[in-house]
Amino acid sequence: MAKITASVYSSHVPAIGAALDNGKSGEDYWKPLFAGYDYSKEWIRENKPDVVLLVYNDHASAFDSNFVPTFAIATGEEFQPADEGWGPRPVPVVKGHSRLAAHIAQSVIQDEFDLTVVNSLDVDHGLTVPLSLMFGQPEEWPCLVIPVAVNVVLYPPPSGKRCFAFGEALKRAVESFDEDLNVQIWGTGGMSHQLQGPRAGLINKEFDNAFLDRLADDPQALVDIPHIDYVRQAGSEGIELVMWLVARGAMQSKVVQKHRFYHVPASNTAVGHMILENP
Known part of the structure; x- marks a missing residue:
């Protein structure tokens, strides 16, 4: 059977x-950030997955305000980099695993999650930037990727508790697949940041690091954080952290922390990064 071995x-x-696309990663501003992923690139080379379930949010590239599903899975064979207004990123086409994606949809929907099935979509920076941070700039991505989109753009987004339970359902789905696959699940977005209004530029290091502590050792302490606390403590875009709870819900309760990194600022945003393995 397929097995989830790690989460990123x-x-x-x-x-x-x-910064990567324009050759600026070596500049003084960006060096400390990219150095935080040096270990991760070595780790992923030694622990290359067959498939990544990549949990992210679309930024009005595939969906717009007329249609934003709470949870969606893409079942296509490949996904083009999206044009976000300045042309698509010069990164490889993302290749999917249609059979596993379809199986997950079947399993999760029967598990009482109303998952939207999307046959085709373009993928924006929410999905491609984490791939670039982990794999660099290859000619093609070294594994298959199944996009799993979560609404954290339009109110109301799903609760942290619902996201964690969704992760648990994804784990059950993967483990019931009849092919021997090494699967990783990635949770993306966050950490604290706000892009508009009087609090634009807000960063809360204390909240972010407490979140990282609990994510590894006590994720149940995070599942009941209400939406308003994310807004108050982590800024209007801090709600993206519920997507990390999807990935954590798909892991075992006790995990091994392989790497942790935190850096501010990156374009007025706090950058968090962690790798957890199932024992």
């Missing part, structure tokens, strides 16, 4: 992709 958590700041 990372911010997906669009400026990170721009």
Whole structure:
């Protein structure tokens, strides 16, 4: 059967992709950030998955305000990098695993989650930036990727508790698949940041690091955090952290922390990163 062996958590700041794409990763501003992923690149080379379930949020590239599903899975064979207004990122086409994605949809829907099935979509920086941080700039991505989109853009987003339970359902789905696959699940977005209004530029290091502590050792302490606390403590875009709870819910209760990194700022955003393995 397929098995989830590890989870990766990372911010997906669009400026990170721009820095890579425009050859600025060696500049003094960006060096400390990219250095935080040096271990991760070595780790992923030694622990290359067959498939990544990549939990992210779309930024009005595949969905718009007329249609934003709470949870969606993409079942296509491949997904093109999205044009977000300045042309698509110069990164490889993302190749999917249609059979596993369809199986997950079947299993999760029967498990009482109203999952939207999407046959085709373009993927924006929310998905491609974490791939670039982990794999660099290859000619093609070294594994298959199943996009799993979560609404954290339009109110109301799903609760942290619902996201964690969704992760648990994803774990059950993967483990019932009849092919021997090494699967990782990645949770992306966050950490604390706010892009507009009087609090634009807000970063809360204390909240972020407490979240990282609990994510590894006590995730149940995070599942009941209400939406308003994310807004108050982590800024209007801090709600993206519920996507990390999807990935954590798909893991075992006790995990091995392989790497942890935190850096501010990256384009007025706090960057968090963690790698957890199932024992």
